[in-house]
Amino acid sequence: MPRIDRRSLLACGLAAAAIWRPLGRARAASFKADPFSLGVASGSPRANSVVIWTRLILKDTSAITSADPFAPASKRVAEPMDIEWMVAEDETFSKTVQSGLFRAVPEFAHSVHVEVKGLEPGRWYFYRFRSGNATSPVGRTRTAPEGGDAFRFAFASCQQYEQGFYSAYGEMARSDxxxxxxxxxxxxxxxxxxxxxxxxxxxxxxxxxxxRDRYALYKSDPQLQAAHAAFPWLTIWDDHEVSNNYASDRAPDAPNPA
Structure with a gap:
């Protein structure tokens, strides 16, 4: 099974830089801070498709000069940004499978959610994003197997950011x-x-x-980012995604029940 290490990531960056196509404002934007500071992720794998994700962290409405997930809302970029995405069979991106342009809008916090279809079942792919002079880390994903083929998975839950570090995710990222x-x-x-x-x-x-700021804080953790970049995820929610012990239309512990 292909593995990603730091040297491979650097090689991917050099190779992909040579083959990105200039597309609209994805080419025009200029960043002084990394807008892909929350990393990349993939999920909801099916036999012929997978979702790839990233989110641009931007602020300063006059010029795209810095990245801060906790900047006041009034200081965040309020205009759409064009993001180029690419999926390839290999980590050097010499065998591109699909690519396209996604418009990230402020209404969805400049998140990028692309459902890539027409893929082969049970195989690994590599993906990344670009806007202007900024390129995301490389992610690796896998489509679901067909029929009764076996697969290996890990599960996680209850990742309270303040109560511990995410070393288990670092171990996951290094696992088969x-x-x-x-x-x-x-x-x-x-x-x-x-x-x-x-x-x-x-x-x-x-x-x-x-x-959204709370999610950005959690996703800023490098070991969590590594696990997201290494494998596709399937996720469900529980009460703390909203408020402790919420049920139906009741949230007894919420500071703003409405």
């Missing part, structure tokens, strides 16, 4: 897996316990942009 299944509580809306190793740095979210 085909899939990661996340069983919920990808984020936590509040702090729990006294012996915290790091801080959320903000209060309990209740507005959309606050939840």
């Amino acid at each position: 897996l085909d899939l990661v299944v996340h069983l919920g509580d990808y984020i936590y809306e509040r702090s729990y316990g006294n012996e915290l190793v790091r801080q959320h740095g903000t209060g309990v979210p209740s507005l959309l942009y606050e939840f």
Whole structure:
């Protein structure tokens, strides 16, 4: 099974830089800070398709000069950005399978969600994104096998950012897996316990942009990013994605129940 290491990632970057095609504003944008600081991810693998994802972290409405997931909403870029994506059979991107342009809009926090179809079942692919002078890390994904073919997977849940570091994800990224299944509580809306190793740095979210900021904080962890980049994920949610012990239309612990 193909593996990604730091040397391979650098080689991918050099190879892909030579074959990116200039497409619209994906070519025109100029960044002074990495807009792909949240990494890349893939998920929902089917036998002939997979979703690839990234999110641009941008601020400063006059010039795209810095990246900060916690910048005030008024300082974030409020215009669409064109993102070029590419999927290849090999990690040097010499065998391109598909590519295209995705318009990332502020209404969806400049996230990129591409469903790549027409792929072969049960095989590995590599993918990456580009906008202007910025290129994302390389991600690796795999389509679902056909029929009863076996596959290897790990599962995770309840990743409270403040209560521990994500070393288990670093171990996953180095393992021989085909899939990661996340069983919920990808984020936590509040702090729990006294012996915290790091801080959320903000209060309990209740507005959309606050939840997006919380996801950005969690996704900034390099070991979590490594596990996302190494394999496709299947994810479900649990209560802490919204509020502790929520059920139906009741959220008894929410600071803003409405």
